[in-house]
Amino acid sequence: MGDLLLKQVAHRLTACIRASDTVGRLGGDEFGILLGSLHGPSDANLVAQKIVQSFSKPFRLDAHERHVTISVGVSLYPTDGQDEDILMKAADSAMYRAKQAGRNNFHFFTGEIGARPTS
Numbered sequence: 001m002g003d004l005l006l007k008q009v010a011h012r013l014t015a016c017i018r019a020s021d022t023v024g025r026l027g028g029d030e031f032g033i034l035l036g037s038l039h040g041p042s043d044a045n046l047v048a049q050k051i052v053q054s055f056s057k058p059f060r061l062d063a064h065e066r067h068v069t070i071s072v073g074v075s076l077y078p079t080d081g082q083d084e085d086i087l088m089k090a091a092d093s094a095m096y097r098a099k100q101a102g103r104n105n106f107h108f109f110t111g112e113i114g115a116r117p118t119s
Contacts, residue, residue, distance in 0.1 A: 001061050008059050009068070016050045032088070041076060041108065048072050048106035055104065071098040072106035080109045 006025065013023045013031055022034040033051075038044055051072055058065040073095025081087040090109040098107040107113075 004061055005059055005066070005068070008061075012054050013051060016047060016054055032091075038076075044074050044076065044108075048074055052104055052106055069103040071095050071103050073098055073109065074106060075109045 006029070009029075009031065010023060010025065013033060017023065017033060017035065020036060024032050024034075026032050033047075035044060035047060052070060055068060055070040058067050073091040073093065075081060075087045075090035075094060077087060080090040093113045094107045094109040097113055098105040101107065
């Protein structure tokens with residue numbers, strides 16, 4: 001059932017982005033999304049909203065329906081970091097802030113979360 005759920009999560013995430021963007025499983029139940037050619041933070045905001053909304057619908061696993069919560073952390077290049085490691089740490093910090101806000105939520109990395117992560 002776990003593998004089936006992960007496949008459905010990947011499919012749902014992929015449905016929320018453009019063909020030119022990338023979804024990848026980072027490990028366990030964590031996924032990363034790379035959005036290219038954004039006009040600004042509002043584009044990332046729209047995608048994050050779309051993702052959270054898509055998880056409001058239950059997942060069908062064989063004969064069962066399961067509700068899954070999601071927490072999304074967003075970091076932006078170059079504002080939040082200059083390389084992938086720093087951007088991943090910033091997104092991870094933002095994700096934990098989203099979890100603290102009650103799950104089924106997203107949060108952008110900001111200075112309020114803490115100092116910019118270092119590599």
